[in-house]
Amino acid sequence: xxxxxxxxxxxAAGSVIDGWAWLSGKASAVVVNRAVAVTRNRPHPxxxxxxxTCWQGLTDRSYLARHLPPADVPVQPPEADLRAxxxxxxxxxxxSPKSTCLFPAFAQYxxxxxxxxxxxxxxxxxxxxEIDLCxxxxxxxxxxxxxxxxxxxxxxRGRLKSQFVGAEEFSPFLYLPGTKDLSDPAFAVLxxxxxxxxxxxxxxxxxxxxxGDRVNSTPHTAMINTLLLREHNRVAAELEARNPTWDxxxxxxxxxxxxxxxxxxxxxxxxxxHITPLPFSLxxxxxVAWDAAWNRPNRMTVEFSLVYRWHSLMPDSIAWPxxxxxxxxxxxxxxxxxxxxxxxxxxxxxxxxxxAAQAAGELGALNTSAALLHIEDRAVxxxxxxxxATYNAYRVAFGMEPATSFADxxxxxxxxxxxxxxYGSPDRVEFYPGLxxxxxxxxSPLPGLLLRIVAVDAFSQALTNPLLSExxxxxxTFTPWGFELIGATSKLGDVLARNVPKRGPTPIEMTRPGxxxxxx
Numbered sequence: 001x002x003x004x005x006x007x008x009x010x011x012a013a014g015s016v017i018d019g020w021a022w023l024s025g026k027a028s029a030v031v032v033n034r035a036v037a038v039t040r041n042r043p044h045p046x047x048x049x050x051x052x053t054c055w056q057g058l059t060d061r062s063y064l065a066r067h068l069p070p071a072d073v074p075v076q077p078p079e080a081d082l083r084a085x086x087x088x089x090x091x092x093x094x095x096s097p098k099s100t101c102l103f104p105a106f107a108q109y110x111x112x113x114x115x116x117x118x119x120x121x122x123x124x125x126x127x128x129x130e131i132d133l134c135x136x137x138x139x140x141x142x143x144x145x146x147x148x149x150x151x152x153x154x155x156x157r158g159r160l161k162s163q164f165v166g167a168e169e170f171s172p173f174l175y176l177p178g179t180k181d182l183s184d185p186a187f188a189v190l191x192x193x194x195x196x197x198x199x200x201x202x203x204x205x206x207x208x209x210x211x212g213d214r215v216n217s218t219p220h221t222a223m224i225n226t227l228l229l230r231e232h233n234r235v236a237a238e239l240e241a242r243n244p245t246w247d248x249x250x251x252x253x254x255x256x257x258x259x260x261x262x263x264x265x266x267x268x269x270x271x272x273x274h275i276t277p278l279p280f281s282l283x284x285x286x287x288v289a290w291d292a293a294w295n296r297p298n299r300m301t302v303e304f305s306l307v308y309r310w311h312s313l314m315p316d317s318i319a320w321p322x323x324x325x326x327x328x329x330x331x332x333x334x335x336x337x338x339x340x341x342x343x344x345x346x347x348x349x350x351x352x353x354x355x356a357a358q359a360a361g362e363l364g365a366l367n368t369s370a371a372l373l374h375i376e377d378r379a380v381x382x383x384x385x386x387x388x389a390t391y392n393a394y395r396v397a398f399g400m401e402p403a404t405s406f407a408d409x410x411x412x413x414x415x416x417x418x419x420x421x422x423y424g425s426p427d428r429v430e431f432y433p434g435l436x437x438x439x440x441x442x443x444s445p446l447p448g449l450l451l452r453i454v455a456v457d458a459f460s461q462a463l464t465n466p467l468l469s470e471x472x473x474x475x476x477t478f479t480p481w482g483f484e485l486i487g488a489t490s491k492l493g494d495v496l497a498r499n500v501p502k503r504g505p506t507p508i509e510m511t512r513p514g515x516x517x518x519x520x
Contacts, residue, residue: 032459033294035455035456046066061129064117065300068303068388068393070389073388075428082380088370093316100359100360101314101315102508103360104313114134114461119194127300133260134212136211136259138190143189157236158255160232168347171225174190174193178205194214208222223348223351224492236255239251239255254478258479260467266495267458268284269283269490277443289464289468295460298460301457306382306432312367315333318331356510363446364439365436392429400449402426
């Protein structure tokens, strides 16, 4: 059974057998352990600090770790030539048979919390190396204090700052209208949002004061943060009502514990279950990690910062739904950036429903929108600056056979021919282009090597969170009510239903309606 599960999760697609739902509990531990075991456990001996193992490289977490030591790859085609490998033919977007736009929206929000490569030095990171919802709470205690209401009075304890726009709760605006002046002096400690300096005032006015500098990237990432803001404040209100003697600090901290673990559950039971080609659901069972050999402190790797560049998942335009202040319309992808007006116009339920109703693009070569091709250039450049080894080196490191022909990478003749023209030999293909050129694994939205790397880091980083550890995972940490709430939450839709009364009929899913596993 273990071998079948490993092949199904990590290798080329095999046959799907119906009736395996009963395995969900028992198989989770097998799948997780086999997924993580395909490569070396942390701590990694190498980092972007130096080409050799040294104390600062092992301990200075402002540098990225490495799965493989740095290497000088033999062929580096001009970035302009590589664009042909990524570029989507005009008007010919390839749509994912499995994924909705909720999938890339959640993936971006998730990874923006811990893949925090410095813009001016791609060897370094500002990451806390945990799934800690710094997007919501900030990276530091000072940032958390700036985002908290901080009112130790009845009816307000433990809350995050928020505002109401009509009947909808959102984060406060970062700036005063029509200016670059902060709306609250406390927000000076927050990370400056990564937006264009020339952003027009109407768009700048709608930027939210949030924990993450990338939360305002799109209305989709802002909507996920908004949902978690509302859930935090709802949980804090319930905790205060159930524990009237608690002060503001304790209400906040316990609510934060609950929200972080709810988010991790969604990562595994909604997001990872969408990614895997398994015909049964994995469970976020913390006990899997307690005695595991791979249960080590987290450290983001330079490879992981490249794995999650899923630009081809984005269609050329976003089908934005109707709402109280908007009619349904398409937003060109280039305009779907750094502007929360669409979210404010329709509200949270409509925004989530719209994302869950639209098909995402298919991940892979020849499918990146023209609006995002310059970001593909940056990915190639980042890999080269950090001297990331070749694609075949990573196939071997993650338990796969090296590609001996371009057809081993892609069965699409056009992609295989492009790779051959660019590199001449499969052994010369660079990591990032090879990663994105691979065939998609059947019943998964991801290609093979990428799926393996995501599985290793997703499980070994999510399930080793301190809140899931053996002596922390209990009712004393979360309260009996909070522990029950965590157990009752598996998907984003569960949280949305608790925070949006009378929500619409659209299922809030990353998987497209009607999709089913391949019957082989």
